Structures are given as structure tokens and as C-alpha cells.
Amino acid sequence: MGLNDEQIERYSRQIILPHVGGKGQERLLKAKVLVIGAGGLGSPVATYLAAAGVGILGIVDSDEVELSNLHRQIIYSSDEIGKKKAISAQVRLQRVNPDIKVIPYVLRLNSENIMEVIKDYEIIVDGTDNFPTRYLINDACVLSRKTLIFGAFFRYEGQAMVIKPGEGPCIRCLFPTPPPPGLVPSCQEAGVLGALAGVIGLIQATETLKLVLGIGEPIIGKLVLFNALEMDLIKVNARKDENCPICGEKPTIKELIDYELFCGMKSATRPTSP
């Protein structure tokens, strides 16, 4: 048994759970999870994964904390405005749980650096807010056969799905290419209920923990759709597309693509957190 007394006490309420136990906790402590985007989704995801004892937790974000982030990005405090998110998040998460290792990446992912960043992680959580980065992450995870926990939200609705290359559909099976720039409202225009981001982020955190522990039914090929106004949560089957340009039988995409950014000029430097 590799847990010390402090760990036994810290994690006691989940060690107690059927199907977790000491072995499950050790699995969590050995897990390596990367959260891309420390924003509305990344805040709850990273906080719960840190608290649960995910041993190595990477946080990618190139942005600084802004006042308008705080209604949904609950990992930050008002006195952190202007600070790098990845660094502020690291400080906060290490205070939540000094038992784990949090690794910040203050950078914007692109086709040149993403493989290097994700290579040390087993599970990647998508907490981004823009299509170019989402597609980049999807493609990188398919090419490197890494499990991706997808999540997104818009106004009062959100979605989540687990992408396990080879076992279920990826983003491109559902939507082969990102929508053209200008067709979708920018992140600034869209608006969101802060708590909705929390709901979707917690679905992602829950799925991540289930996968690490090997318990339950991961939502592979099941797209979860949540509507906050109706308080509806449904799962729809999503099929793997054999003609998918990246994970299909004859893939046409063999290298990573940097799509044009969407949310206007400002976003070119700050696109990674919803």
C-alpha cells in the first residue's frame, strides 16, 4: 500500500467509494492529465482533478486574467487581474492540493508545439473557446491516439463527449471542418451563464476521473447535450464516420493544420480560455 497517512485522510471520502479504494487512489496519483485552456471549463476541471489527487496536472493558457473572466472562471480572484492564467491557476491548485504536481504552460498551442506539449499526458481535456484550437487538439489527439475530453458551451447550452481514437467518433466525424470565420458569433459576442460553464466542466472532470479509475461508462460516441434553461440533459449517439478526414479509413489529413482565428484581432493573442 503506497498511501501515507495524510493521503489516506485527504482522499478518504473517495477511497471509501465502491470501485475506488486504495488502488483507485494510486491510479489517480499516477495519472497525467493536461487541461488546455484555464477558463470557464478549465477552472472547474482543474480544481476537481487537483483535489481528487491527479498526480500530474498540466495547465495550458497564454492569456492573462481579465475582470470579465471572473463571473465564470472561478479559479481566479479579483486581485489576480493581469496575471498569467496558467501561473495563477498553478498557485491556486497547489494550494488546493500540495500532494500533486501542477505544470503550467504559458503558451498558445499551434501545429508546431502541440505534439511536444501533449506527449507526456494520457488524457487531454479541451477547455478552449475557439474552433482553430479545438480542431488542432482533436487532430493531435487522433494522430497520437490520446483520449480527449471535449466540452463546449454557448449562452445557456453546452455539450460534452469523450473522444477515444479508434473506439468512437472524433470532432471531425461530427463536423468535418470548422465553420468559416465570421459565421459564428465571437466569444465576446456570445455571452454565457457562468454556472453553465461549471456544469459542462464538471461533466468533463467526472469523465476524466472515470477514465483514470476505469469505472462506469465513459461517454465515448455519446454526445451529452445540456440545456440550462430547461434543465435538460440528454445523450445522443454520435457515430464514427468511416470517411472522417482524420480518423476515417482513408484519412486525408495527415498533418496538423493552423486554421484562421475567429474572434477578431484581439483574439490572436488570447484565444485559449472560454
Place this chain on the structure above:
Amino acid sequence: MEIMEQIKIDKSIDLRGVSCPLNYVKTKLMLEEMEFGKILEVLLDDGEPIVNVPRSVKEDGNKILEINWIENYFRVLVRKENLDDS
């Protein structure tokens, strides 16, 4: 005492002074490391611990062989029968 002496104890854990649910967590962790059919002796305080721990251990699928009051604490013998090792 005669019956107690017939049972071979494989492992023992003294959880006197350890409160709920940490006492159960420690019992559970100990049982996880044991093979099917082995016997764990658990020493527990009166009150909540003796009510909760044996019940939880039983719910996990293990068998409580004996509960004995010894002066001011309880001695519980558990046989590991839980196959789900997590």
C-alpha cells in the same frame, strides 16, 4: 475465548482513537491488500465506530465472524470475501 482462539488471525489493525470514516477507510485499505479468506482483526471504539465500520465492511461483501467487547473497546474479526479488489 475458546472460539476466538480457533480462528487464525492473519492481520491486525488497531483503530482505537480513529474516528469515522477514517477507521473504515483504513480497514478497507488493509482488506484490499489481503487475499480471499484471510482474517483481519480490527480493534474499534464503542459508539459510532462499532456501529459503522462492521456494517460498511459487510456491505463491501466481507464477512464479520465475531464482535467481542474487550474491557473498553471492541475486537472485530473480518474474513475477506470481497472479490472486487478496489
